[in-house]
Amino acid sequence: MERVCQALHSRIQSAQQAAALIKSGMPLGMSGFTIVGYPKAIPQALIQSGHAKDLTLCIGASAGDELDGAMVRHGLVARRYSYQSNKDMRDAINGGTVDYNDMHVSQFPLYVNQGVGPAIDFAVVECAAVTEQGLIPTASVGGSDAVVRMARQVIVEVNTTLPMGLCGMHDIFEVGIPPHAKPIPILQPEDRPGLPYIPCPTEKIAAIVLTDQPDRPAKFKPLTSTSRKIGENIVAFLKAEVAAGRLPENLGPIQSGVGSVGNAVLQALTASGFRGLTIYTEVMQDAALSLLESGVFRFASASAISLEEKTRERFYQNIDTFRKKIVLRPQEISNHPEVIRRLGVIALNTPIEVDIYGNVNSTHILGTRIMNGIGGSGDFTRNARLNIFATESVAKGGLISCIVPMVSHVDHTEHDTQVIVTEQGIADLRWRSPRERAELLIENCAHPDYRPLLREYLQSALSGGGQTPHDLALVFSFHRRFQETGSMRT
Amino acid sequence: MERVCQALHSRIQSAQQAAALIKSGMPLGMSGFTIVGYPKAIPQALIQSGHAKDLTLCIGASAGDELDGAMVRHGLVARRYSYQSNKDMRDAINGGTVDYNDMHVSQFPLYVNQGVGPAIDFAVVECAAVTEQGLIPTASVGGSDAVVRMARQVIVEVNTTLPMGLCGMHDIFEVGIPPHAKPIPILQPEDRPGLPYIPCPTEKIAAIVLTDQPDRPAKFKPLTSTSRKIGENIVAFLKAEVAAGRLPENLGPIQSGVGSVGNAVLQALTASGFRGLTIYTEVMQDAALSLLESGVFRFASASAISLEEKTRERFYQNIDTFRKKIVLRPQEISNHPEVIRRLGVIALNTPIEVDIYGNVNSTHILGTRIMNGIGGSGDFTRNARLNIFATESVAKGGLISCIVPMVSHVDHTEHDTQVIVTEQGIADLRWRSPRERAELLIENCAHPDYRPLLREYLQSALSGGGQTPHDLALVFSFHRRFQETGSMRT
Numbered sequence: 001m002e003r004v005c006q007a008l009h010s011r012i013q014s015a016q017q018a019a020a021l022i023k024s025g026m027p028l029g030m031s032g033f034t035i036v037g038y039p040k041a042i043p044q045a046l047i048q049s050g051h052a053k054d055l056t057l058c059i060g061a062s063a064g065d066e067l068d069g070a071m072v073r074h075g076l077v078a079r080r081y082s083y084q085s086n087k088d089m090r091d092a093i094n095g096g097t098v099d100y101n102d103m104h105v106s107q108f109p110l111y112v113n114q115g116v117g118p119a120i121d122f123a124v125v126e127c128a129a130v131t132e133q134g135l136i137p138t139a140s141v142g143g144s145d146a147v148v149r150m151a152r153q154v155i156v157e158v159n160t161t162l163p164m165g166l167c168g169m170h171d172i173f174e175v176g177i178p179p180h181a182k183p184i185p186i187l188q189p190e191d192r193p194g195l196p197y198i199p200c201p202t203e204k205i206a207a208i209v210l211t212d213q214p215d216r217p218a219k220f221k222p223l224t225s226t227s228r229k230i231g232e233n234i235v236a237f238l239k240a241e242v243a244a245g246r247l248p249e250n251l252g253p254i255q256s257g258v259g260s261v262g263n264a265v266l267q268a269l270t271a272s273g274f275r276g277l278t279i280y281t282e283v284m285q286d287a288a289l290s291l292l293e294s295g296v297f298r299f300a301s302a303s304a305i306s307l308e309e310k311t312r313e314r315f316y317q318n319i320d321t322f323r324k325k326i327v328l329r330p331q332e333i334s335n336h337p338e339v340i341r342r343l344g345v346i347a348l349n350t351p352i353e354v355d356i357y358g359n360v361n362s363t364h365i366l367g368t369r370i371m372n373g374i375g376g377s378g379d380f381t382r383n384a385r386l387n388i389f390a391t392e393s394v395a396k397g398g399l400i401s402c403i404v405p406m407v408s409h410v411d412h413t414e415h416d417t418q419v420i421v422t423e424q425g426i427a428d429l430r431w432r433s434p435r436e437r438a439e440l441l442i443e444n445c446a447h448p449d450y451r452p453l454l455r456e457y458l459q460s461a462l463s464g465g466g467q468t469p470h471d472l473a474l475v476f477s478f479h480r481r482f483q484e485t486g487s488m489r490t
Numbered sequence: 491m492e493r494v495c496q497a498l499h500s501r502i503q504s505a506q507q508a509a510a511l512i513k514s515g516m517p518l519g520m521s522g523f524t525i526v527g528y529p530k531a532i533p534q535a536l537i538q539s540g541h542a543k544d545l546t547l548c549i550g551a552s553a554g555d556e557l558d559g560a561m562v563r564h565g566l567v568a569r570r571y572s573y574q575s576n577k578d579m580r581d582a583i584n585g586g587t588v589d590y591n592d593m594h595v596s597q598f599p600l601y602v603n604q605g606v607g608p609a610i611d612f613a614v615v616e617c618a619a620v621t622e623q624g625l626i627p628t629a630s631v632g633g634s635d636a637v638v639r640m641a642r643q644v645i646v647e648v649n650t651t652l653p654m655g656l657c658g659m660h661d662i663f664e665v666g667i668p669p670h671a672k673p674i675p676i677l678q679p680e681d682r683p684g685l686p687y688i689p690c691p692t693e694k695i696a697a698i699v700l701t702d703q704p705d706r707p708a709k710f711k712p713l714t715s716t717s718r719k720i721g722e723n724i725v726a727f728l729k730a731e732v733a734a735g736r737l738p739e740n741l742g743p744i745q746s747g748v749g750s751v752g753n754a755v756l757q758a759l760t761a762s763g764f765r766g767l768t769i770y771t772e773v774m775q776d777a778a779l780s781l782l783e784s785g786v787f788r789f790a791s792a793s794a795i796s797l798e799e800k801t802r803e804r805f806y807q808n809i810d811t812f813r814k815k816i817v818l819r820p821q822e823i824s825n826h827p828e829v830i831r832r833l834g835v836i837a838l839n840t841p842i843e844v845d846i847y848g849n850v851n852s853t854h855i856l857g858t859r860i861m862n863g864i865g866g867s868g869d870f871t872r873n874a875r876l877n878i879f880a881t882e883s884v885a886k887g888g889l890i891s892c893i894v895p896m897v898s899h900v901d902h903t904e905h906d907t908q909v910i911v912t913e914q915g916i917a918d919l920r921w922r923s924p925r926e927r928a929e930l931l932i933e934n935c936a937h938p939d940y941r942p943l944l945r946e947y948l949q950s951a952l953s954g955g956g957q958t959p960h961d962l963a964l965v966f967s968f969h970r971r972f973q974e975t976g977s978m979r980t
Contacts, residue, residue: 110831116736338832344668367960415868465586470857
C-alpha cells in the first residue's frame with residue numbers, strides 16, 4: 001500500500017501552505033493520545049508564521065511538546081480540551097491564560113459527535129497512510145475519528161517513519177448519536193465490529209503534509225521497592241478475590257492507568273502465576289507489551305500504545321506479531337461505559353490523594369493547581385467490576401500524606417471507589433459505611449507517621465455525628481499546614 | 491389468573507410463621523422503590539416477635555415507614571443498603587447506629603448479581619401474584635429481580651389490594667454477569683426484551699403471606715411561584731437547544747428526579763407545546779402520569795410509579811390503558827449506563843447545593859448529615875446526553891444559599907455537571923473553564939442577596955491562581971457561618 005493513494009497525490013503540499021488555511025480564532029480538532037500520534041509539522045508552521053492566534057485545541061488526550069508546549073509558549077492557544085500533560089500548557093491553564101475544561105475521556109468524542117461544543121473548522125490528524133476510503137491512524141486513535149467526522153475539512157500529516165504494519169491494527173466503530181445510536185457489539189476484548197481505518201471522504205481532505213518526525217518517546221520512573229510492594233499487595237488481593245469466587249480465574253480484562261505505578265502493578269503480574277489475561281484499557285505502556293510477549297496477557301485492546309524508545313523499536317520490529325494480539329480503538333469505545341461494564345473490567349488507577357471516607361482526588365494539587373486531568377479514570381472507575389486506586393502512602397519524601405481528612409478536590413466520589421491500596425496495605429471499602437471506611441483507610445493504608453494525626457482528626461469529627469463526620473473548621477488542616485510549613489506533619 | 495397458583499397454595503402461611511424463618515444477623519433482600527411495593531406483613535411480624543436482631547436490609551431504594559421506620563425504631567437493623575428516605579432510618583444512620591453505604595441505583599443489583607456484598611438468606615418481596623414461573627411485581631420492580639435471583643430462599647407477600655391489571659406491565663431483562671453479560675437490546679423506551687415476571691423456581695419459595703395493606707401514598711409539596719419559574723427556565727433552555735440543533739424536536743427521553751422540583755419541571759412541559767415525548771427514568775410521579783394522559787408524553791419507562799392517593803386511584807382504575815403506555819423495569823435496566831447513553835436521555839435532578847465550579851452535593855447537609863442518598867442521579871447525570879440540576883437559589887427562607895464557594899460533599903463532580911438552573915436563571919457550564927463557570931453561576935443562578943459574598947470569595951481565591959482557584963482557609967466560610975449564626979448571610 002502507498003502512504004498516499006494516487007487520487008490524493010495532488011493534495012500533498014508543504015506544512016506552510018497547509019497551515020495558511022488556519023485562521024485566528026478557529027477551533028481545531030487534533031489527533032494525539034498519551035503523547036502518541038499528534039501532528040507536528042502544522043503546529044511548527046503555525047508558530048513560524050504566527051498568523052493564527054486565539055486557537056481552540058480539541059484533542060482527545062495529551063499531545064507532545066512540539067504541539068501543546070510550543071504553541072502555548074508562542075501564545076497561540078486560547079482554549080484547550082480535554083486531557084493534557086505538558087508542563088507549559090499546564091502552567092498556562094493554572095495561570096488562567098488558557099481556558100481548560102476537564103472532561104472524561106469517553107465524553108469528549110460523545111460531545112463532539114453530538115455537535116455540543118466548538119464547531120471544528122479543521123481536523124489536523126497524523127496518520128500512517130491515506131487511502132480513498134479514509135485514514136490509517138498511528139499507534140493512537142484517541143478522538144481522531146470524531147474530529148475527522150465533525151470537522152469542516154481535514155489536514156493530514158502522513159508520518160513516513162511509522163511502520164505500514166500498523167494497517168489492520170485499528171478498529172473504528174461508529175456508535176452513532178441518539179436516537180440512532182447502536183449497541184456496541186463487543187463481547188470480548190478482541191472483537192472487531194468496525195473498520196480498519198477512519199472513514200473520510202476524499203473531498204474533505206484539504207491538504208496532505210508528509211513528515212518524518214517521530215513522537216517523543218515516553219519515559220517512566222524506574223520501579224522502587226515501594227511501587228513493587230504496591231504491586232504485590234494488589235496481586236495478593238486479586239488472588240483472594242478469585243479464591244472467594246468474586247472474580248473468574250482469568251480475572252477478566254484489566255485497565256491500568258498511565259504512569260509509573262500503573263507499570264509497577266502490571267509488572268507484579270509477571271511472577272503472579274496468572275496466564276492468558278486480557279487488557280481492555282485506554283493506554284498500553286511498556287509493562288503491558290512485555291506481558292503480551294511473555295504470554296501473561298493473551299490480548300490487549302487500547303486506544304494508544306505509549307512506549308519508551310527501546311520498547312517502541314521492539315514493537316515496530318515485531319509489529320506483524322503484535323497486530324494479532326492488539327487492537328486500537330477510538331477513545332469513545334475503549335472508555336465506553338457500555339463495554340467496560342459488560343466485559344467486567346478491573347480498573348487500576350493512581351490518585352493524588354484519598355480521604356478517610358474514600359473520596360479520591362486525581363487532578364488537583366492542594367485543590368487549586370491541576371496536574372493532567374481526570375483522563376479515563378472516571379470512565380473505568382464508575383463502570384468497572386472492581387476498581388482499585390493504588391498510591392504510595394506519602395509523597396515528597398514524607399512531607400505529604402496521600403491519605404487526608406478531606407480531599408481538596410473530588411474526582412471520584414465515595415459512591416464509586418471500592419479498594420484503596422498503598423505499600424502499607426489494602427482497604428476494601430465495598431459495602432462499608434463511612435465510619436468503617438475511615439478505620440480501614442487509617443489503619444491499613446496511611447503511613448504510620450500520619451496515623452496519629454488522622455485518628456485525632458477522626459475523633460474530633462465523630463463528636464459532631466453524621467453519616468460522614470467532619471469538622472469543617474479542621475477539614476483542610478493537613479493541606480493548610482503544608483501550605484504554611486512545607487509539611488503535613490505537625 | 492389466580493393471585494397464587496394452585497401448585498403453591500400449600501406454601502401460604504401466616505406472617506408469624508414465615509417471619510420465624512428469619513434469624514438474627516441475616517442479610518435480607520427486600521422489594522421496595524420510592525416507597526412503593528415494599529413488604530409490610532413480615533416486618534410487622536418480626537417486630538412483634540423480636541426474635542431476629544442485627545439484620546442487614548438490602549433494598550434497591552426507599553421503603554415505607556412500616557418497614558424502614560418501624561424496624562429501626564425497634565432496634566432490629568444493623569445495616570441498610572442502598573437508598574433510603576425514612577426519617578428514623580436517616581437519624582439512625584446519622585447517629586452511627588446503623589451502618590449505611592450509599593450506592594448508585596444501577597450498582598446495587600450489579601453488585602448483588604456478582605456476589606459482592608452480603609450473601610442474602612431471604613428475599614422478602616411484595617407481589618401482585620405468584621405463578622409457577624415466578625413473581626408478578628407491584629408498581630415497582632427496583633432490585634427485586636436481583637435479590638430473588640441471589641437469595642437462598644424467597645418469602646412472598648401477595649398484596650390482594652393490587653390490581654391484577656399490573657400483569658404485563660413489567661419487563662424483566664437479565665443482563666448476566668461478566669464474562670457472560672449480554673448487550674441490552676433496548677433501542678427506544680418502549681422496547682421489551684425481557685419477561686413479564688421475575689423468574690423464581692417454585693422450590694425456592696419458602697412461604698407466601700397474603701396481605702391487604704396498601705403502600706402509604708406519596709405526598710408532594712404544592713407548586714410555588716419559584717418552582718414554576720424554574721420549570722419555565724428549563725423549558726426555555728430546552729427549546730433553545732432544539733433551535734440550535736443540539737437536541738431533536740421531541741427532545742429524546744426525559745429522566746426526572748424524585749421530589750417537588752421534579753414534578754414542577756414536568757408540569758412546565760404541559761404548556762410548552764412539546765408533544766409525543768417519552769420518559770426513561772427510575773420513578774414516575776404524578777405530573778408524569780398526567781402528561782401521559784394529556785398526550786404530552788406518549789410512553790414512559792420507569793422502575794416504579796410513586797403517586798399521591800387520588801392519582802393512584804386514577805392509575806389503578808385506568809390500568810388497562812396505562813399498561814400500553816408504561817413499562818416497569820428492574821433498576822439495573824432503568825438506570826443502566828448502556829441504555830441511558832444510547833437513548834440520549836435528558837437528566838433533570840435536584841441538588842442540595844452547587845459550588846461556583848459546578849460540583850454538586852446531592853446527599854449531605856453541611857457535609858456530614860445524609861438526607862436520602864445519591865439514588866440514580868449519578869447514573870443519569872454521568873450518562874445523559876444533557877444533564878440539568880435545578881434548585882431554588884436559596885433555602886430556609888434565604889438563610890442558606892444553594893450556590894456556595896465549595897460544596898461540603900461532592901456527589902457529582904465538575905467533570906459531570908452541565909447545566910444549572912435556579913429561578914434566577916441558567917448557567918450552561920458545558921466546555922467552560924472553572925473561572926468562566928464561577929462567573930456564570932454567580933451572576934446567573936445565585937440569589938442577588940448572596941452575589942456580593944460569592945464575588946468576594948472568588949476575588950480572594952483568584953489571587954492564589956490555579957485552574958480551580960480556592961482559598962482553603964475560607965472555602966467553607968458560608969457553611970461555618972450558618973453553623974455559628976444560623977444564616978449564611980453576614
